[in-house]
Amino acid sequence: MPLRYLFVDMNAYFASVEQQDFPHLRGKPVGVVPVVAETSSCIAASYEAKAMGVRTGTPVWEARKLCPGIALVLARPERYCQVHTKIVKAVGRCVPVTKVMSVDEMACQLMGDERKPENATRIALAIKREIKATVGDTLRCSIGVGPNIMLAKVAGDMKKPDGLTFLYPEDLPQNLHALKLDDFPGIGSQMLKRFQRYGITKTEQLTELSMRSLAVVCGSKVHAARWHGLLKGEDIPDAPTRRRTVSHSHILAPELRTDLGARGVMVRLIHKAAARLRTIEHWTDAFSVSVSYLDGPGWSATVRMPSCQDTLNLLLIFSKLWDEKEVRGRTPLKVAMCLAGLTPSRCATPSLFEQDRQLTVLSHVMDQVNRKFGKNAIHFGTLFGAEDTAPVRVSFNNIPKFNPAFT
Ligand SMILES: [Mg+2]
Known part of the structure; x- marks a missing residue:
């Protein structure tokens, strides 16, 4: 099974854009807020603020307590959108962007020789350089490489900031065992509760489940088949939605x-x-x-x-x-x-x-x-x-x- 995807995830994206645009914020704890009010919460935090315990979702009053010198700046969605376009272009100069997943994440399908680890590494380093050179040098990203988009994203999350991590298909599922269940995108609090009810608390247990048991745990055969394949490294296209309303x-x-x-x-x-x-x-x-x-x-x-x-x-x-x-x-x-x-x-x-x-x-x-x-x-x-x-x-x-x- 080949390394089919490379996943780019910008680190502390909104806060990094602010630090890029306003040099006095560089190297300082920054929290981005949607509205200036003590009752509001941070929608992003710079790494300097994260080091003091401020996270996405930390209320402003708490952020000030954790990190007295924190600079709280008002979110500028339009600016983040502009910079996003620049980043997609920068990545696209290194390898075609297959899917933009969100304002700070994109997946690129690797083809032919690009799937060799040394070439994927070369592409990943080129992406990091290109973003720094053409968008801004405070903009760092974590890159993951894996056999499908989900696992490439999981790989990217393993080292932040500025990481480059491979999840090799031949090492599956052992290379996932150290992860927590909610490290997988799509496993939220509701799903965790379901897992818990069936005594599943570790990733190792999840990867050992048969498709049939997984269907019982997920409560859906379709989701079970999807997860079963994804965890084995299969490249499963997004479920087609035939819904009309x-x-x-x-x-x-x-x-x-x-x-x-x-x-x-x-x-x-x-x-x-x-x-x-x-x-x-x-x-x-x-x-x-x-x-x-x-x-x-x-x-x-x-x-x-x-x-x-x-x-x-x-x-x-x-x-x-x-x-x-x-x-x-x-x-x-x-x-x-x-x-x-x-x-x-x-x-x-x-x-x-x-x-x-x-x-x-x-x-x-x-x-x-x-x-x-x-x-x-x-x-x-x-x-x-x-x-x-x-x-x-x-x-x-x-x-x-x-x-x-x-x-
Ligand atoms: Mg990000």
């Missing part, structure tokens, strides 16, 4: 059976659906919402819109629909929403408007924080009533953790 509905608890309560729950459903849309890598161009009432006929509305994938645009559309709703004073019982007209990301035409593109990047950034950050989640806060004037703000709040894996 993403929809959610919710019966309102008695105390939420008001116009305001229904609206609030709907906003949460939209956050959830939009994150799901991005996880399955689709775009939507039709959006519908409906409310059933205890004391009268229901209300529903549908709109078609330019392809979109970001939470804020959907919230703005919803807000407009809701304000135009003529039903007042009834008792809502159930709310439902549906995103339709789904197109896979590779086929969707991103908006021509810079602001829309920026919002999409911002949504992806929020997803990343939500995946990494255990207890809390990030979401759009004080939005309504100030859509035209308020800048995009993000705030933290307790909403149930959305785990994109195995859903």
Whole structure:
């Protein structure tokens, strides 16, 4: 089995961009925050801040306590997007980029002789040099090389910052045994709980499971087959999604059976659906919402819109629909929403408007924080009533953790 992929993961990406653009921040602890407020949390930390215990998700007040001199800087999603484009180009000059996984990660398929370890090493070192020379010398990356994208990413995570790590297929699965179960992308807290229920606490136990036992543990034959193959180093293409819609509905608890309560729950459903849309890598161009009432006929509305994938645009559309709703004073019982007209990301035409593109990047950034950050989640806060004037703000709040894996 060959070394098919090389995975590039930028180290402390947002913080490194800030240190690149603002030399006085270099060599200093830096925390990047989505909004300047003590209740906010870091969405990235420089290595100097990480050394003091600051992590993605550390609340600002705690970051100041752990690291009194920390420089807290406001996130600039548009800038991270610009630098991302430069990085993809720099990597592309060394080896073609097969798949951009996120704002700071990409996978490159190796072909022919590139799969020989000495050549893959040469390419990896060229990538590091090219990024430093053409994007900025504070931008470091960890590179992993492995037989599939998942294992190449795992290899990259093994040494940070500035690592280069190989997971050789001939050493599988022994070379995975030192890893924790949640070192594998896609194994989140829910999956860990399932594993625990079956007494699986070590990677070695996971790699020893038969496909059949794995299906019992995962609760899905499809996921089991996928994981079974991936852990053995097989190159398994992404599961095709044949879905046409993403929809959610919710019966309102008695105390939420008001116009305001229904609206609030709907906003949460939209956050959830939009994150799901991005996880399955689709775009939507039709959006519908409906409310059933205890004391009268229901209300529903549908709109078609330019392809979109970001939470804020959907919230703005919803807000407009809701304000135009003529039903007042009834008792809502159930709310439902549906995103339709789904197109896979590779086929969707991103908006021509810079602001829309920026919002999409911002949504992806929020997803990343939500995946990494255990207890809390990030979401759009004080939005309504100030859509035209308020800048995009993000705030933290307790909403149930959305785990994109195995859903
Ligand atoms: Mg990274």
